[in-house]
Amino acid sequence: MTKHWWKEAVVYQIYPRSFNDSNGDGIGDIQGIIQKLPYLEKLGIDAVWLSPIYKSPNIDYGYDVADYYEINPEYGNMTDFEELVAKAKKHQIKIIMDLVLNHTSSEHKWFKEAKKGTDNPYHDYYIWRKPEQIKAQLEHEWTRNQWTFVPELGQYYFHLFDYRQPDLNWNNPQMRQELYKMMNFWVEKGVGGFRLDVIDLIGKDPDHGVTVNGPKLHPYLKEMYEAVFAGKDLLTVGETWSAGIKEAKQYIYENSHELTMVFEFQPLLLSQKRGMDKWHPVRINPQLLKKVLLNWQTKLDYEQGWNTLFWSNHDLARTASLLKTNDRHRIAAQKMLVGLQFFLKGTPFIYQGDELGMINVNFSKIEMLRDPESIDLVKKSDDKKTALRLVSQKGRDNARTPMQWNNSSQAGFTTGKSWIDINPNFLQINAQIEEADPNSIFNFYRKLIAIKKQSSILKYGDFEEINDVPAEVLAFMRSDETGSYRVFANLSRKAKRINYHISRKKVVVQNYPIKETGATYLLKPYELLVEKTYN
Known part of the structure; x- marks a missing residue:
């Protein structure tokens, strides 16, 4: 088996907006991350995956990029980022960038140029169709919502997400080369790799109703590998909600020359009704969870590819709330899940705050929400109480409330007013308490990380x-x-x-x-x- 640093690493995801605020404006920032590097080193972290820090209007809090080369001023500037990379290296920590390559913000220069005319060279960076070309799609609500009309052009543009997040046209080779150039820019800045947002969507063929796992997906990834990854020992992990084991092999087997790992969501999808979206939650069936975990351990050839081990991220509910346990069993249940993360084969990914046992929030009113997806659910619901209960179980804001560092005002996250409310339980759950308690979840994580680092077996x-x-x-x-x-x-x-x-x-x-x-x-x-x- 070929050895790589990322196979032995423990990765920690930071949602910068909610991690640590250094200047009191209520928004986490790069200098705040730098302040907490000793904490991350104490925990035993080898790499930090940063959710997007690029310039953005924040319609989707950074997953709508307005400039891939510029740092969002709310977080700092390029000098701050370079300082982060350098100081993280002193703590033996690599920085992993989160890249959104499926779409940009409508505020991106490319899209602004694209709207100026059909003969503009940037017009073909996006997916445009005349009304008569998509007549059938416009007649159906689901597909109609994926197209937005621009009257001055007489054309529609395609977007799988919000209309302010237009999809890039991966059929355009010039656009692809621009992306690869940008990726190499960040490699030259010293990053240790990339997490690739919704990467299984880039091969889409909207004319034939194909949005995921399109026919050109893997050729595009092979091209990306040659242009950016080849000859570099980078961690490259794709977000692939659609991937089963068969599909994962295409991405991660070494002879595929695509990615080093993918995030596969089959264990987490067990928390919602089969064939339904996340707003139809169910209690996870232990036997099904066992079957899925075993499949990923036994049906991948780990001589050829590698696996990720995670329970939570910025889009998911908290690990501590995943099994819907009561308070009596909550800590035991989370420790059990964490134990599997470290004793199964693969690379563990920890989401910020999970090491403290942070739990979901009781969102009692819509004013507490920031996530557009959750706000939309509540606004459209005739039963606001039920909608808020669902958001409290499955909404993305559960993962985005700020880190709970101590029991001071605003949980030590900021000296100002946080951009989103702090979970009221910060007086009982915070890093100061967790670090001092030898039996805490934090120290359980530390113990498991130490065992993994010292063990060739694991x-x-x-x-x-x-x-x-x-x-x-x-x-x-x-x-x-x-x-x-x-x-x-x-x-x-x-x-x-x-x-x-x-x-x-x-x-x-x-x-x-x-x-x-x-x-x-x-x-x-x-x-x-x-x-x-x-x-």
């Missing part, structure tokens, strides 16, 4: 399922020539008995005190047990 060791356990228990071995770990994780809220003797002397990780020994062992709800054996 970096590259073999994976083998343990079969003779209850259906709701995920059990497996990780091993190499130095020894092995035996892992038992109860994915359910009910106790489950396993026919294994648990030796207190061999247990290296657990989320409950071990109170019994014998030929069998009763796993408590969401219990995690890990034994270590040396060869």
Whole structure:
């Protein structure tokens, strides 16, 4: 197996707007991140993925880029960014940029030029059609909402998201070269790689109703690899909501020459009704979760490709709230999920605040919301109370409330007024409390990160399922020539008995005190047990 730094790394995602505010304007910034580099080093982080920091009108809070070469003034400037890269390096931390290549902001220079005329060279950087070309699409509400008319041109432009986020025309080779040039600009700035936003959409063919996994997707990615990634040991991870194992192999196998990893969402999609959107939440079925996790461990060839291990990000609800546990089991459940992140094979990605056990917010009124998607849901709903309850379960603002650093005003995030309300529970859940408590979720993360860094088994060791356990228990071995770990994780809220003797002397990780020994062992709800054996 080829070794790479990103296979051994622990990655931490920062949503800059909500991480740490250095100047009191209520918005997190680059200098605020620099201030917290010692915290990240203490946690054990190897790389930081920054959600977009480019110039943007913030219709989608940075995922609508107005200038790929300019830092959003709310966050700082290029000098601040260069300082971040340099100082992060001193803390042995690489910076990963978040790139939005499917679309731009309507405020981008390219789009402003594109609207000036059909003969403008930038016009073909976007997808335009005359009304008669898309007559059938305009007759249906779903597809009609993907086109916006520009009267002065007599044409519609295509957008999969907000009308202020026009999709780029990847069929245009000049546009693609402009993007590759921009990516190399950031590589030269010293970044360690890229997270590629909704990358499975760039091969779209709207004339034939194809929006995802289009026929030219993989040729485009191979071209990108040659233009930007080849010969560089970069972490390149794609956001691919559509990817199953078969599709993932096309992206990540080394002979494909595309990406190093993808984010696959199959475990998280179990939290919503099958075939429905996220506003139809359900409790995750432990047996289905087990099946999905095992599939990704056993059906990928890890000699050829690599996997990501994550439970949350800026678009998702909090990890601590994922299993819908009550307060009695919340901490145990999160520790169990975190344990799987570090003992399964792959690269763990931690979202800011998850290491503190931050949880979802009770959004009781629409004025508390900032996410356009959630605001739109509530506005259109006849039952505001139910809509707000759904937003409190699944809305993106759950992940975007500020980091809870201490119990001072505004949770230590800012000396001003935060751009979005702080979760009121910051007095009980914050970094100051977590760091001081040896049994906290924060110190559980630190312990697991330290174990992973020191263990060849957890970096590259073999994976083998343990079969003779209850259906709701995920059990497996990780091993190499130095020894092995035996892992038992109860994915359910009910106790489950396993026919294994648990030796207190061999247990290296657990989320409950071990109170019994014998030929069998009763796993408590969401219990995690890990034994270590040396060869």
